[in-house]
Amino acid sequence: MSDELYDKLCQSVVDGEPEEAAELAQMALDQGLDPLDCINRGLTPGIDRVGELFATGDYYLPDLIIGGDAMKAALAVLEPALTQGRERQIVARVVLGTVQGDLHEIGKTLVGTMLTANGFQVTDIGVDKPASEFVAAVKDSGSTLVGASALLTTTMLHQQDVIEALKEAGLRDKVKVMVGGAPITETWADKIGADGYAEDAISAVALAKKLVSG
Amino acid sequence: MLTELLSWSVAERVHERSLEILSEVGFCVPEPVALDRLEGAGFPVDRATQMVRLTPELLDAALDRLPHDVTLYHRSGREEAGFSAGPRFMGAGTPVNVLDLHTGSRRPATRQDVRNLVRLQDALPQVDIVRPTVTATDCGEYSDLVEIAELLRGTGKPVVHRTLAPERVDAAAEMLAAVAGGEDAFRANPNFATLYCPISPGYFTPENVGCMLRWAEHGVPITLLSMAMGGASAPATLLGELVVINADILAWIAVLQILYPGLPLLYGSVSAVLDMRTGLLPLGAPERGMVNAGAAIMARYYGLLSMCGGLSSDAKELDAQAGFEKAVTALPLLSVGADIIYGVGATDAGSSISYTQMILDDELIAGLRRLMEGIAVHDLDEEVALIKEKTPRGSFLGARHTRRVFREHWLPNILSRESYETWRAKGETIEQACRRKASELLASHNPPPLSAGVEAELERIVRRYAGPGFHFGP
Numbered sequence: 001m002s003d004e005l006y007d008k009l010c011q012s013v014v015d016g017e018p019e020e021a022a023e024l025a026q027m028a029l030d031q032g033l034d035p036l037d038c039i040n041r042g043l044t045p046g047i048d049r050v051g052e053l054f055a056t057g058d059y060y061l062p063d064l065i066i067g068g069d070a071m072k073a074a075l076a077v078l079e080p081a082l083t084q085g086r087e088r089q090i091v092a093r094v095v096l097g098t099v100q101g102d103l104h105e106i107g108k109t110l111v112g113t114m115l116t117a118n119g120f121q122v123t124d125i126g127v128d129k130p131a132s133e134f135v136a137a138v139k140d141s142g143s144t145l146v147g148a149s150a151l152l153t154t155t156m157l158h159q160q161d162v163i164e165a166l167k168e169a170g171l172r173d174k175v176k177v178m179v180g181g182a183p184i185t186e187t188w189a190d191k192i193g194a195d196g197y198a199e200d201a202i203s204a205v206a207l208a209k210k211l212v213s214g
Numbered sequence: 215m216l217t218e219l220l221s222w223s224v225a226e227r228v229h230e231r232s233l234e235i236l237s238e239v240g241f242c243v244p245e246p247v248a249l250d251r252l253e254g255a256g257f258p259v260d261r262a263t264q265m266v267r268l269t270p271e272l273l274d275a276a277l278d279r280l281p282h283d284v285t286l287y288h289r290s291g292r293e294e295a296g297f298s299a300g301p302r303f304m305g306a307g308t309p310v311n312v313l314d315l316h317t318g319s320r321r322p323a324t325r326q327d328v329r330n331l332v333r334l335q336d337a338l339p340q341v342d343i344v345r346p347t348v349t350a351t352d353c354g355e356y357s358d359l360v361e362i363a364e365l366l367r368g369t370g371k372p373v374v375h376r377t378l379a380p381e382r383v384d385a386a387a388e389m390l391a392a393v394a395g396g397e398d399a400f401r402a403n404p405n406f407a408t409l410y411c412p413i414s415p416g417y418f419t420p421e422n423v424g425c426m427l428r429w430a431e432h433g434v435p436i437t438l439l440s441m442a443m444g445g446a447s448a449p450a451t452l453l454g455e456l457v458v459i460n461a462d463i464l465a466w467i468a469v470l471q472i473l474y475p476g477l478p479l480l481y482g483s484v485s486a487v488l489d490m491r492t493g494l495l496p497l498g499a500p501e502r503g504m505v506n507a508g509a510a511i512m513a514r515y516y517g518l519l520s521m522c523g524g525l526s527s528d529a530k531e532l533d534a535q536a537g538f539e540k541a542v543t544a545l546p547l548l549s550v551g552a553d554i555i556y557g558v559g560a561t562d563a564g565s566s567i568s569y570t571q572m573i574l575d576d577e578l579i580a581g582l583r584r585l586m587e588g589i590a591v592h593d594l595d596e597e598v599a600l601i602k603e604k605t606p607r608g609s610f611l612g613a614r615h616t617r618r619v620f621r622e623h624w625l626p627n628i629l630s631r632e633s634y635e636t637w638r639a640k641g642e643t644i645e646q647a648c649r650r651k652a653s654e655l656l657a658s659h660n661p662p663p664l665s666a667g668v669e670a671e672l673e674r675i676v677r678r679y680a681g682p683g684f685h686f687g688p
Contacts (some may be wrong), residue, residue, distance in 0.1 A: 200494060
């Protein structure tokens with residue numbers, strides 16, 4: 001019975017059905033299944049499958065995002081039920097935000113979805129955020145990774161402010177900083193002293209994994 | 215058929231569905247002073263959400279006031295930009311990267327690049343409207359004023375640019391007045407239009423709201439330039455995306471005409487659809503030409519000049535992809551009669567401007583313009599007499615008729631039509647030819663000068679922001 005429910009949870013992520021995923025998660029809890037098993041044997045294989053289908057060219061970004069949303073919807077039900085010592089294993093904690101003066105959020109949110117799906121604990125502080133809010137969120141969440149997004153050529157300068165503010169707060173050697181957005185280049189990332197740049201959400205996940213393991 | 219890309223009845227449907235969205239949901243105006251004014255003018259305003267709704271009555275009043283005789287002039291104020299003669303081609307912009315003229319590698323653009331690229335656009339005969347095309351990344355916060363100064367000094371052609379902050383609009387308008395010989399002279403024959411992009415759907419930043427209202431005080435033509443991304447900031451169908459494009463523009467046509475009756479406006483779209491494999495925004499896709507051609511038709515529906523993104527490419531160098539994409543994004547715009555085609559010099563999905571691409575674009579435009587002339591239909595008496603005389607097996611090469619009319623055939627300057635042996639002996643690729651021509655033009659072309667007094671005035675205005683070190687130099 002439980003195996004069948006794990007399979008259904010997995011499939012709801014692969015099919016990208018957030019409402020169904022949340023219902024299944026609630027059903028699993030009602031039946032007394034262990035929430036960590038639901039994550040590890042249902043959701044994680046599901047999102048891995050989504051990733052494989054994307055890698056083979058069968059899935060596209062909308063499939064990834066809605067698959068990630070299904071996973072998040074089920075996690076929202078399961079995570080509060082996790083018991084001490086049986087917590088979800090996370091790769092790392094990460095703060096994401098769009099820098100001050102910039103209101104663009106599609107790319108940043110996409111990166112957040114992909115990181116969540118890949119086992120990161122994401123604190124998304126939103127758009128138009130001054131450097132001080134990035135720093136505060138790092139302190140509050142205990143994150144070891146920061147992602148600063150900027151779409152405009154005029155706001156990309158504020159990515160540097162985030163790095164400077166982390167230095168001033170004495171946190172720079174404790175966190176890695178990655179930057180992204182349409183006008184951003186490797187050269188720019190090097191110039192402002194970021195630890196890395198990724199050109200899209202998929203490579204952002206690879207970069208994040210590299211930065212937290214290195 | 216492209217010419218039937220969007221019928222009049224479909225345009226009407228796009229209009230009606232846009233109005234449905236604007237009257238039921240509205241659009242966000244995140245600027246308290248603007249909200250006060252809109253509420254005072256009769257727009258239903260929700261203070262808590264900063265949402266403004268457009269009623270059909272307000273829209274009718276706005277469309278009644280909308281001027282339909284908007285045009286742009288050359289800097290001299292004497293010569294009109296020539297919209298009646300067909301599409302006008304405009305420089306792209308304004309990314310922070312340039313592909314270096316000598317190495318072809320991408321690097322941050324500087325004020326010197328702005329100056330060079332403005333000069334090139336002034337020199338190239340197929341470029342009608344000039345943009346800075348790149349951001350002067352070495353000029354910091356006040357790059358907008360520096361770029362406008364370089365535009366006004368570096369070309370006699372009509373120019374298009376924007377400021378980034380409302381507090382700098384007055385200084386920019388002062389420069390326009392200095393060049394025109396007063397603000398009234400500018401308003402009578404404007405050589406400058408500005409442009410602002412919404413964040414689709416339904417939002418302009420407070421800075422952009424502030425800038426537009428300030429420019430409107432000076433009577434400067436404003437382009438409402440949608441940059442919708444199908445599948446991301448708009449529906450993924452082209453018709454659905456067009457509704458977002460149109461609603462965002464229509465909202466501000468109404469705002470600006472109610473607050474500033476008769477203000478000259480242009481209808482713009484540099485929209486595209488997202489690449490669902492990467493999330494990047496390709497600008498060389500067929501869909502881009504199609505959706506912006508749809509926008510050109512909507513512009514005509516309202517009797518406005520259209521400014522449409524096309525002649526664009528995602529290629530990283532001057533290659534086959536660049537040639538294909540430039541053509542495929544320009545042709546739909548040409549076939550529907552877009553007024554301004556926005557893309558000269560652009561490559562790398564609009565993230566870089568290329569000197570060599572700009573030279574080749576001039577050549578492509580000339581070819582495309584020839585294409586759009588179509589087959590001239592006329593009395594055939596002379597030709598038929600000649601055919602009778604030459605049949606059978608005669609030659610037309612030496613006929614007076616041939617000598618008189620063949621010049622209508624287009625002859626390229628850069629594309630290779632010589633024999634293989636000649637091409638081989640010359641040993642120059644298209645890219646090398648473009649590089650050589652760009653270097654020659656930069657060395658030889660002198661744009662029509664401003665008077666020393668006006669130049670000094672522009673320097674004085676920019677110095678108020680950029681500091682005492684600003685000067686034009688040689």
